[in-house]
Amino acid sequence: MINSINSIETQRVPAIRGPIKLPLKIGNSTHNFELKYFEYSGERYAVACLGEVSQDEYIPLRIESACLFGHVFNSDKCDCGFQLKEALKRIAEHKKGMVIYAIDQDARGLGIESHFRIYVMRQHENLDTDELYNRLGSPVDARNYEHVADILQSYNIKKILLMSNNRHRREFLTEKGFQLEIEPIEAPLNFNNMATLMLEKEDLPYDFHFKTHSDWLKSIQEEVDGDLNATVIQIISGTEEVILHSKVLETWNLASEVTKNLTNNDLKSNDSNIIYLTDFPRIDELESYSAIGAKMIVLPFSEIPSWLYNEAEKHKIIIQDWGRKNKYVIERPQWNLLKDYQFMHVYVRGDKTRCVFVGENSNQNMNYLMEGYKNLNTILLGSSPEITHIFEGDCPWFELQQPIGKANGISYNSPDFVLEFLKYNLEEYFVLCPKLNK
Numbered sequence: 001m002i003n004s005i006n007s008i009e010t011q012r013v014p015a016i017r018g019p020i021k022l023p024l025k026i027g028n029s030t031h032n033f034e035l036k037y038f039e040y041s042g043e044r045y046a047v048a049c050l051g052e053v054s055q056d057e058y059i060p061l062r063i064e065s066a067c068l069f070g071h072v073f074n075s076d077k078c079d080c081g082f083q084l085k086e087a088l089k090r091i092a093e094h095k096k097g098m099v100i101y102a103i104d105q106d107a108r109g110l111g112i113e114s115h116f117r118i119y120v121m122r123q124h125e126n127l128d129t130d131e132l133y134n135r136l137g138s139p140v141d142a143r144n145y146e147h148v149a150d151i152l153q154s155y156n157i158k159k160i161l162l163m164s165n166n167r168h169r170r171e172f173l174t175e176k177g178f179q180l181e182i183e184p185i186e187a188p189l190n191f192n193n194m195a196t197l198m199l200e201k202e203d204l205p206y207d208f209h210f211k212t213h214s215d216w217l218k219s220i221q222e223e224v225d226g227d228l229n230a231t232v233i234q235i236i237s238g239t240e241e242v243i244l245h246s247k248v249l250e251t252w253n254l255a256s257e258v259t260k261n262l263t264n265n266d267l268k269s270n271d272s273n274i275i276y277l278t279d280f281p282r283i284d285e286l287e288s289y290s291a292i293g294a295k296m297i298v299l300p301f302s303e304i305p306s307w308l309y310n311e312a313e314k315h316k317i318i319i320q321d322w323g324r325k326n327k328y329v330i331e332r333p334q335w336n337l338l339k340d341y342q343f344m345h346v347y348v349r350g351d352k353t354r355c356v357f358v359g360e361n362s363n364q365n366m367n368y369l370m371e372g373y374k375n376l377n378t379i380l381l382g383s384s385p386e387i388t389h390i391f392e393g394d395c396p397w398f399e400l401q402q403p404i405g406k407a408n409g410i411s412y413n414s415p416d417f418v419l420e421f422l423k424y425n426l427e428e429y430f431v432l433c434p435k436l437n438k
């Protein structure tokens with residue numbers, strides 16, 4: 001609340017300062033705008049107007065909610081900076097138009113402090129939009145446009161060329177009796193702003209033309225829901241063009257299966273591919289994905305284990321969780337990395353364990369280990385897992401099925417058993433056979 005003008009304000013009769021003349025630099029030229037300040041019971045607006053406005057013609061209009069990050073610091077995480085610049089550029093081209101800047105509407109009406117809190121919650125707790133605003137006890141969009149209508153009426157504007165993708169704004173202004181024409185204004189998606197803009201499209205009344213992570217994931221999830229052995233990968237170049245869609249059955253070597261079929265032509269756009277997967281990748285697969293220019297891997301899960309984030313970071317790949325509205329109908333447990341022995345990675349899912357051999361001599365190492373497996377020490381644990389599947393290829397692996405029951409208080413069907421088993425058997429074996437460790 002600004003005390004000096006308290007005396008003259010009421011809800012509908014604003015305190016007004018101006019007009020003032022201000023040359024604004026837009027692109028390489030300067031344009032003489034007229035600015036006015038409006039204040040309604042502490043709600044503040046700045047209006048920048050170019051040219052004569054009359055009630056007979058469509059006036060290009062941008063209603064801009066304040067965004068400290070985007071407008072002042074040029075944040076690439078949202079589209080606010082782009083939209084304001086683009087709107088001013090279009091107004092300059094029309095030689096006419098208006099920006100109504102809502103000074104107090106940072107974070108869709110919650111203010112700058114809340115905007116910081118929202119970023120903290122997103123970055124540290126990974127909350128989605130609904131959860132965030134619930135936590136703040138606020139509606140997702142706390143803005144109202146009553147005073148925008150008042151301001152437009154004070155200029156005697158009747159027809160508007162609205163630069164916006166927001167359905168609420170359109171509906172509100174139409175209800176208020178303005179004649180509208182719409183000119184969409186959409187920032188190009190990039191890896192920084194993608195999550196923010198997609199959340200806006202998924203959670204708020206924004207009409208953007210692009211598909212969101214949810215859209216891309218939904219279609220591939222439907223192909224595998226209920227079938228744990230099938231996996232689908234979809235690779236998108238840039239943000240739109242599908243360069244690969246592949247469903248594999250009964251194989252766990254998704255990355256090598258699909259990437260060897262890609263030609264350099266498919267991969268024209270070098271380092272900007274997004275990979276959508278129905279399941280967690282293995283850690284050794286991240287290198288293959290990196291080699292085909294993957295910058296981001298999007299997964300339909302809310303919780304992503306740290307081993308996956310850590311390994312992806314080594315390859316400069318962003319792991320994007322997108323569990324949100326993309327739940328599987330039938331629960332879909334994932335292979336979880338239990339142990340990384342450098343040349344052998346151990347994954348567990350339910351009562352099954354898979355040992356993947358990577359690097360040089362991987363097939364030889366696997367055969368060597370399976371040979372030794374026959375002589376495993378089963379006395380300590382009472383029983384040993386049975387080999388149920390062997391895969392020989394680029395990254396060979398074998399699968400163990402835990403026996404039923406328990407020994408020494410540990411259920412066979414638990415990761416603890418697998419660790420005990422490895423400790424008593426495989427680790428001992430590695431020490432006895434040092435050539436495996438090379």
Ligand SMILES: [Zn+2]
Nearest residue numbers: 067070078080
């Ligand atoms: Zn912003």
